[in-house]
Amino acid sequence: MKGGEEEKAADFANYFCSYASLYHQKQMLTDHRRMQAYHGAIMQNRGLFAGKRVLDVGTGSGILALWCAKAGAAKVFAVEYTDMAKHARKLIEANGASDIVEVIQSSVEALQLDGPVDIIISEWMGYFLLRESMLDSVVRARDRWLAPGGLMFPSHATMYWGLVSDEEDRLAKAAEYLQSTQEWHRFKREMRQYYDCDMNVLEGVYEEEQKGYYILSSFWAELQPDQCVGQGAMIKHFDMHTCTLEDVQGVEETPFRINVEHDCRVSGFAGWFTADFRGTEANPLPVPVLLSTAPDNGYTHWGQQVFYLEVPHWVPRGGAVEGTLALTRQKENIRLYDVGVKHRRHGNSQEPNLGPMQEATYTMP
Incomplete structure (x- = not known):
């Protein structure tokens, strides 16, 4: 692989590795405000799903795809890049929806379907909405697969x-930064005393690094x-x-x-x-x-x-x-x-x- 392909492979490896663990999926599945919002949006609007084709982008455990099937969807394509797709298949089958939900292990960009869908659903949001940039994949899926007049779940984000x-917490972070700089000075003295090595040349870099971590993150x-x-x-x-x-x-x-x-x-x-x-x-x-x-x-x-x-x-x-x-x-x-x-x-x-x-x-x- 060269250039862009190498960068793409590294990006996929860094981003998707955490979503391949059931521990991470459990963290999201036990967020009841998240779960209740999606469950309510699907089940309280089940008439919109009846007989429709649905694409679930980044299905993870498969829970959203399962709910779409229970709401009456005729076909649900549940797309997941990681090996979590294997667990999603088991979950779908165990809940009697494998005749409706097709779990596809693929990136959205490489996805191939037999035609457009009526609804795209995805839980793509990251910290402060945009972190992780999964929205890119959702927009690409929409542009390629959503039929005219189709619906996005969610439809809007702000x-x-x-x-x-909170001065107590702010000052605690500042104290951690101060402690890290004091530890550097102790380390610097020990390097001089025990190993006759002058570390001053790296001090500015270390302080910038620690400030970035404790103060400017x-x-x-x-x-x-x-x-x-x-x-x-x-x-x-x-x-x-x-x-x-x-x-x-x-x-x-x-x-x-x-x-x-x-x-x-x-x-x-x-x-x-x-x-x-x-x-x-x-x-x-x-x-x-x-x-x-x-x-x-x-x-x-x-x-x-x-x-x-x-x-x-x-x-x-x-x-x-x-x-x-x-x-x-x-x-x-x-x-x-x-x-x-x-x-x-x-x-x-x-x-x-x-x-x-x-x-x-x-x-x-």
């Missing part, structure tokens, strides 16, 4: 950006509503029936402003998403369903992605934090993102001054 006040969190400040700002909205491959590459620099209702210290930002099952204007779902990963909606395995500030913002009641947000795919791994944030404190009518604009780029590993 990214949100909010403020977090996002963290998974299960935030409580009282840790959030103000109302989250909508950053990007996707219509799954019309979005293009170009649309789903990331988020161009997008302005936000989040108002603060009480005096507080803003420790950082958080990102989450919603996924809607509501169909199209021409063919709306009789029973729409919303899946939300917002902090006030309780636990999901997605949680929220938290981005802590090096220096927190003190914001008075009636003030705000404003700036811009951008998500760009990492060159080393296109399924991961760098998150660029420009932000500043905005005062209130009694204290109207603006703070200086700050800028940081976080990795979302």
Whole structure:
């Protein structure tokens, strides 16, 4: 293999390995908000599935494909790249749906079907919606296999950006970073003392690496509503029936402003998403369903992605934090993102001054 083929093989190996384990599948299957949303969207709208052809992109354990069969689908193509496909076949057979569900072990890009489908269903969402970039495959499947007037499940997805006040956790991360730098200095002294080796030349690289890990990386969190400040700002909205491959590459620099209702210290930002099952204007779902990963909606395995500030913002009641947000795919791994944030404190009518604009780029590993 050469060039692009080597990169593609490495990408598939890195991304799909975790989804080949039942442990990982169990984590998702025990996320009851996730499960209830998909189950409700299918079973409460079973009339839309009756007699239809369905494509399940990234079927995993096969649970969504099984529900589509139970809702009356005439044929379900359940596509899974990993060896989880073997387990999905067993699950489908054990639940009496093997005459309807065909599990196909293939990438979406190499998939061959005998014709178009009426519905495409997929649980493609990653942390902060876009991480993992599985949406690319869903869009390709839609463009190739969805019949005119067909439906996408979910039909829409929206990214949100909010403020977090949690100085205890922010300071704990800062303390871990400080400890790691202190350990380096101890290591450096020992290398000089015991082995007559000067490590100073690598100190800057080490500090940059550790800062990237402890300070300029996002963290998974299960935030409580009282840790959030103000109302989250909508950053990007996707219509799954019309979005293009170009649309789903990331988020161009997008302005936000989040108002603060009480005096507080803003420790950082958080990102989450919603996924809607509501169909199209021409063919709306009789029973729409919303899946939300917002902090006030309780636990999901997605949680929220938290981005802590090096220096927190003190914001008075009636003030705000404003700036811009951008998500760009990492060159080393296109399924991961760098998150660029420009932000500043905005005062209130009694204290109207603006703070200086700050800028940081976080990795979302």
